[in-house]
Amino acid sequence: MNQRTPRRSLVAAAALSALACLHPARALAGDAEACFTASEEGQRLRDEGRLREARARFIACGGAACPDLVQSDCAGWLSDVTSRVPTLIVSAQDERGHDVADVRLTIDGAPLAARLDGKAVEVDPGERVLRFERAGSAPVELRLVVREGEKLRRVSARLARSAAPGSGAATPGAGAIAPREDRAASSPASALFLPLALGGAAVAGGVAYAALGLSARADTDRLRTTCAPRCTEAEVDAVRTKVLAANIAFGVGVAALGGAVAALLLRRPDAAAPPAAAVYGVLLPGGAAAALSGRF
Numbered sequence: 001m002n003q004r005t006p007r008r009s010l011v012a013a014a015a016l017s018a019l020a021c022l023h024p025a026r027a028l029a030g031d032a033e034a035c036f037t038a039s040e041e042g043q044r045l046r047d048e049g050r051l052r053e054a055r056a057r058f059i060a061c062g063g064a065a066c067p068d069l070v071q072s073d074c075a076g077w078l079s080d081v082t083s084r085v086p087t088l089i090v091s092a093q094d095e096r097g098h099d100v101a102d103v104r105l106t107i108d109g110a111p112l113a114a115r116l117d118g119k120a121v122e123v124d125p126g127e128r129v130l131r132f133e134r135a136g137s138a139p140v141e142l143r144l145v146v147r148e149g150e151k152l153r154r155v156s157a158r159l160a161r162s163a164a165p166g167s168g169a170a171t172p173g174a175g176a177i178a179p180r181e182d183r184a185a186s187s188p189a190s191a192l193f194l195p196l197a198l199g200g201a202a203v204a205g206g207v208a209y210a211a212l213g214l215s216a217r218a219d220t221d222r223l224r225t226t227c228a229p230r231c232t233e234a235e236v237d238a239v240r241t242k243v244l245a246a247n248i249a250f251g252v253g254v255a256a257l258g259g260a261v262a263a264l265l266l267r268r269p270d271a272a273a274p275p276a277a278a279v280y281g282v283l284l285p286g287g288a289a290a291a292l293s294g295r296f
Contacts, residue, residue: 035066039074046077051085051124051148086150087120092132092140095160103159104133120152132157198260205253212246 042057058081062074090113092103105113105121107128113121125148132140137159144155219239223231 031065032067032070035061035063035070035074039070042074042077042081046081049125051081052122055081055085084125084148085122086125086146086148087122087152088146089118089120089152089154090116090130091118091154091156092116092134093156093158094137095158097158100134100159102134106131106133125150130155130157132159134159136161138162195260195263198256198263202253202257202260205249205251205256208249209246209253212242212249216242216246 038057038061042054042061045051045054045057055078058074058078060074062071062078064071066074090105092100094100101116103116104111105116107123107130109129109131112123112130123146125146127143127145130142130144132142138161140157140159142155142157146153216239219242223235223239227235
């Protein structure tokens, strides 16, 4: 009996040691499987544009418990996704234009912020609907397209008092504060700016052409009566330069005049952006050419 007892103890100890070695192996295998699963899910979410969820998966598979190869890949993907997550700076004003902070903000129906504190908020790229809600004010919805990598984009809404107590219906786009450049572009004065500018350029070109042409003719007559046909090369070159400059001024004036007429005919006061045009002058042997390039 005394001899069998030590043997049984040794067998039991060996079995316990084997189980103790087996449990860490199973735990490590489970951790590795979870790392690979997080890596695959992160790549899928990234390709679907759900960058914030993808970032959480890459953080998980980039931990110290994951295999080195998985850690390395997830660390690179994490850096890429983080740089691509857009951020918005959201603000709201009351009917008098004063900033308000007690505004509940949702995006596509999901809560985004319980209060506006001026800090940037992260969103996923794509078409998004922001809803602003404040006690005593009519809700406002803004629809915008958020682009990957767009950082610190400013979005603002104006919340007017509710027309009727308890009214919860939101008017899409109501209360949105248009960017300053958009309001300027749609004003009548802005729509006439380009035609007036091109008309002024046409007048300036015509005046320059007339002045340079008259000066060149006067110099030519003077040379004919004083030194022709033995005038110096410098005197002749001075006259040629004036003639060339007059031709350039004429071409630019004609192009600007054509651009002014086209801008007047094709202008659209309600367009989001005013027409843009440019006039180019090119020196050519014995003369000049002018071209008009524009977007109407």
